[in-house]
Amino acid sequence: MEWIPVLLALGVLGVIGLIFGILLEVADKKLAVEVDPRIAKVSEALGGANCGACGYAGCAAFAEAVVNGEAKPNACAAADLAAISEALGIELEAGEKMVARVICQGHNGIAKERYKYDGYRSCAAAASMAGGPKECPYSCIGLGDCMKVCAFGAISINNGIALIDSNKCVACGNCVNTCPRSAIRLIPAETKVLVLCRNKDTGRVARAACMKACIACGRCVKECKYGAIAVEDGYARIDSDKCTRCGACAKVCPCGCIIDYSVTGEEAAE
DSSP states (O other): OTHHHHHHHHHHHHHHHHHHHHHHHHHHHHHOOOOOHHHHHHHHTSOOSOOOTTSSSSHHHHHHHHHTTSSOGGGSTTOOHHHHHHHHTSOOOOOOOEEEEEOOOOOBTTBOBSSOOOSOSOHHHHHTTTTOSBSOTTSOOOSSHHHHHOTTSOEEEETTEEEEOTTTOOOOOHHHHHOTTOOEEEEETTOOEEEOOOOOSOHHHHHHHBTTOOOOOOHHHHHOTTSOEEEETTEEEEOTTTOOOOOHHHHHOTTOOEEEHHHHOHHHHO
């Protein structure tokens, strides 16, 4: 009868386990925190990349903040506002669509290099070494720091410069904040005519550093019939409020630093 104590022990453990199981089930129902079903619906309408551009730890935290009235839905650039409107039962107006643009055309062979960089593949690291490998101090370094922080796969490196796919870009701004040269800006998607140069040096110095640098010649200013262009700080600037997107300035620019995306197309321009 040596097995009888064993059976008794197993029986006692089984009863204890059953009692604890029942207690846990009751506690789970009594202490359960009710989750607003709207949170899940709002979360589904977000980008899902947990990029943190909204200022919250992730999409779930942001969705909860939206439902609780602590955050505005349009703080997420990738949000489906129509779906969020339906989930919350309120009307939300979509803001102006923005897109990230690389304000540089310093590709390999276009931008002059002062030295060959063979270190850690980081724009920030390269920029700390004598100002970076490219002669122009305003150029895109092209080592992919922006690409690494893009949670939407909208950025690639092509021929020594960042290339942004405007169809994938949600204008979260992470690339803008990461670029050590401030060579990326968020611009209204409807803005099709842009000066892709920020070089403030004299025309001679700028041209020596990059073949597509703005030399502040003023030909675009004279060509524009709407007074939308001015040369300030050494390079041309376009007033988007006055610009009619006629593209005349791009046609007369001797250096090709003004791009008309409606003519060249997104990929060709960048």
